[in-house]
Amino acid sequence: MGETAKISVAGKDVENAVMSGTVGPDVIDIRKLYAQTGMFTYDPGFTSTASCDSAITYIDGDEGVLLHRGYPIGQLAEKSSFMEVCYLLLNGELPSKDELGTFSHTISRHTMLHEQLANFYSGFRRDAHPMAIMCGVVGALSAFYADSADVTDPYQRMIASHRLIAKMPTIAAMAYKYSIGQPFMHPKNDLSYTGNFLRMTFGVPAEEYVVDPVIEKAMDRIFILHADHEQNASTSTVRLAGSSGANPFACIAAGIACLWGPAHGGANEAALNMLHEIGTPDKIPEYIARAKDKNDPFRLMGFGHRVYKNYDPRATVMQQTVREVFKAMNVSDPVFDTALKLEEIALSDPYFIEKKLFPNVDFYSGIILSAIGFPTTMFTALFALARTVGWVAQWNEMISDPQQKIGRPRQLYTGATERDYVPVEKR
Ligand code: CMC
Secondary structure, rough: OOOOOEEEEEEEEEEEEEOOOOOOOOEEEEOHHOOOOOOOOOOHOOOOOOOOOOOOOEEEEEOOEEEEEEEEHHHHHHHHHHHHHHHHHHOOOOOOHHHHHHHHHHHHHHOOOOOOHHHHHHHOOOOOOOOHHHHHHHHHHOOOOOOHHHOOOOHHHHHHHHHHHHHHHHHHHHHHHHHHOOOOOOOOOOOOHHHHHOOOOOOOOOOOOOHHHHHHHHHHHHHHHHHHOOOOOHHHHHHHHHHOOOHHHHHHHHHHHHHHHOOOOOHHHHHHHHHHOOOOOHHHHHHHHHHOOOOOOOOOOEEEOOOOOOOOHHHHHHHHHHHHHHHOOOOOHHHHHHHHHHHHHHOOHHHHHOOOEOHHHHHHHHHHHHHOOOOHHHHHHHHHHHHHHHOOOOOOOOHHOOOOOOOOOOOOOOOOOOOOOHHHHOO
């Protein structure tokens, strides 16, 4: 028997197996703990709980390392493409040239939406948040693609995965077009995944749209940086929803809903709004003071992370991409200078040093997305688009696991104990 962890409760010792992964902290297997002791473990927010086995993404938060199937995010962002990263996340290995060609072709064949789905958009107000539209329309895919909703069939799971990855740019671009009152643009399959998305977003039927290769590359890189991030809140939501056997479209809609929150994917929108509110570098100390004030709910958006206690490696690439995009477009934005100054001041402040709060992926992404022309409300929708591959890869991994069970956490009950009902006239 390998290493064990002894837990002593009520005068009784129970041995729990210690399990090791390929890298990262070992885990104590407590699956039998309740049967052995009649006690649960208590871990709200899952700060010490591994909820599953996974071979997709690895993060070392202390060292600021992020690996997809073993490959460092910096290398993927620099040398790979989003389509290649999608293949890698879904299949475990980098594709050969032929495999990549076939995969990209397959995805491009699924980019169109059932025409009836366009009707859903007109049910929304024109000022609807794109994430509200994404939750609704992605959930509604379940009603249109029932032929890939049998989760027990690996082939149907693959088709559903391809459909979700392929249709998400179409859905997000349509949300944007609807908000500005322009006609929807149909996908064009001779463009790259990212080029097609840019055209559906910024093109109009009246004119030929020429994809700018600099913007295409930057956008593709932004998609790579958001593709997966192990068991974060939205991915855990997708897994939990999927653990009941729910269809993949419903599960991804659940993930989108979770991502929307400002503590998660909604932080990119909140971070840029915050930078605009700060305005000029001379206002930074005021905001730093607010972030440190326990009585003020304000937090520096785009700062801090549950897992990273070091610089988020995605933020490093994102900052570099801002510089490249600005240089190539020959533009500048005073908000970028404010962001750099804010980072510098925060990183030399004892509060941020002690709590190990560093910029995360959302700190700089809004600055590039805004330079490309996206309104802030679209930022989280772009995150959802890119994260879809991570969600489906993790969902597939879970469903393929023969030991998979419905997710069902327990609780520490603190409510009233049993009491008799009192009729309303006697209360
Ligand atoms: N500004 C000021 N103080 C902060 C911040 C911040 N951005 N983040 C954490 N802290 C403080 C927090 O007040 C707490 O202090 P204390 O120990 O004195 O109570 C301490 O640092 C630990 O924070 P926590 O909230 O217990 O940590 P967590 O792991 O539960 O939260 C987080 C992680 C990302 C939700 C949090 O850092 C945060 O709210 N950041 C701002 C929102 C943000 O940028 N989110 C994007 C995360 S990365 C992309 C993604 O996941 O989508």
